[in-house]
Amino acid sequence: MKTTGNVVKSICRMCHGVCGVNVHMEEGRVVKVTGDPDHPMSRGYICSKGRASPEFLYHPERLQYPLKRAGARGENKWTRISWDEALDTIAERLLSFKNEHGPESVALALGTGRPYMFMSLRFANAFGTPNVVTYAHACYLPRVMASFVTCGMPLPICDFYGFGGVEPACVLVWGCNIEETGSADGMCGHQITRALRRGARSIVVDPRETPRAAKADLWAQVRPGTDAALALAMLNVIVEEKLYDKEFVEKYSAGFDRLVERVKEYPPSRAAEITWVPEETIKEMARLYATTKPACMLWGNGLDQSPNCFQTARALLILRAVTGNIDVPGGDVFWVPPENVFQTSPFVAPENTLLDRITPDVSAKKLGYGESIPLNPGVRHPVFWDAVLKQEPYPVKALLIMGTNPLLTSSDPLKGEEALKALDFSVAIDLFMNPTAQLTDIVLPAASWLEQDDVADLHFIWCVAARQKVVEIGECWDDKKILIELAKRLGLEEFFPWKDLREWCDYVLEDTGLDFEAFKEVGLLQGEMRYRKHETEGFPTASGKFEIACSALESMGFDPIPDYVEPPESPYSTPDLAGEYPLIAITGAKIEPFFHSELRQIASLREKNPDPLVELHPDTARGLSIEEGDWVWIESPRGKIRQRAKLTAGIDPRVVSLQHAWWFPEREPPEYGWKESSASLLLDPRPADAVWGSEPWKGFLCKVYKHS
């Protein structure tokens, strides 16, 4: 593509990666990355992370060649080795565990969604292990799978791109702040800003006064973890006042009568007590959302980490459907992806031969099997840590860690540290050394997005776009290349037949008639959008309808209609505990300069947010003799950390919001100070969501006091 002079067009991947960018080159070096005004996904937008890409690319602390541990775990003694030695060693060890203890004795750990996610799952399937330790319980997948069981399709996305000639007239933003922080779910946050500038009405549901909440027509400052009660009360108003779309309900949905019965239990007066959102606000939200057509709903992982996330997601899908906003121009749509491109879905393997390998026998061996519905492909970290430490229910010997730093981003991290030390063998693939990689045996250097060719699929969206390699740094390899080369050494070539990544990209595009070179010239392949597909095709569910009453959940013994469940730790469910820990904590809200535990070593980004921050209300701070900028202790029943106080009237006096995944790359290895400020130490590890096993990271109890 699309290389003009010294500018190469590509797709940024400093976060979830949907922004088209211009990569400016001088004498073979990347000197600048700017937004591409011609790119239809992002229309010129770029955030500070994207702009910092060259600083990230050339950072002197990048891992640049494979390393082998030369001392005890955590001693930070490493020897440089060749790729051949690294891969041969890894293959030999993994095969020996497989032969002696079975393939399930080897696990993969993955972080947030990355371009190699699909190939990692393929690798696990081909190797024969059901154990992929992921954030599937905590991010994105709860909403995707709630959508699958309700509508038979992956999650609907706001129609900000307006292919039907209509743009949203109302935007309901629920537990999501990508407008400020970047992109997610195939959506560039800046598109919301554009829509709202054109005059769309907006409603925000968030415990924090985000920049969008500050400008919204209505802001529901919901008590963390109570979103389902708010949604059911909105449905109560919509049903009572007959604001629903009768035609959609009668022709295309199943179970409306059961919903009517359920929402009678949630009049706004009751929901106001549960959620702390005033009764009148609930009524106004329901009316504005149901009567301003078309409306779309932008949702985020504020919902995924609530204690009742699966049914909450279903309640929000039902809100969209009964108001007639599903798959209509300007509403929430199911995109039509480009034809004949093998979109690298993270959930399924591409060939039946591989699908056949995911037999019930293999799945049933998954650690923690049974604590959530079988659609959840991941193992939660606390389950994995326990299995390693107890070697139960079977021997667990090795872990391949790809792009994740679970000591900082998962619950029970001290147990995690013990488990990492107890493993027989472990490998980390990453761009920088970090606290988790420090406890492994081999560390492999990964390539950044500027060092990769890829057919960038953008989360089930309407297009795929070309990302192109512009430089090579040291001996860094694309994660996909690492998997292909390792698979060959494991005797899995049948499932990884590609000579190199170019062949892989050609394979993805095979049926389009383009090879990767030709695709780069085109830059983007787009599907042809069709709306209201249910009117001709129905919904691909058991009933052929949008299942308000979910037959799949009912068949598994769950409530087919969403209901509200009080968080397991709260002033109401555990009043005694709340006496000692009187504040409700949320953590995990994204911040613009960082991407989870990444980018703390990038100076231009770190200066925007040098220290970990906890947001608390000025009245709360005053009562605790805390002033702006003070270091404070935040303590939960599980641990204690310190962060700096950021006072804001935009948070309820009974709630605090902690930044997550903090470590200090400038400090001494192996810990880099992570035990000082990482919110992971406070998280409640229980699988609170009955259906999906999600942990209640948005809404656990804590206390805050001045640092002495």
Ligand code: SF4
């Ligand atoms: S929002 Fe994400 S994809 Fe877009 S420029 Fe920023 S980091 Fe890159």
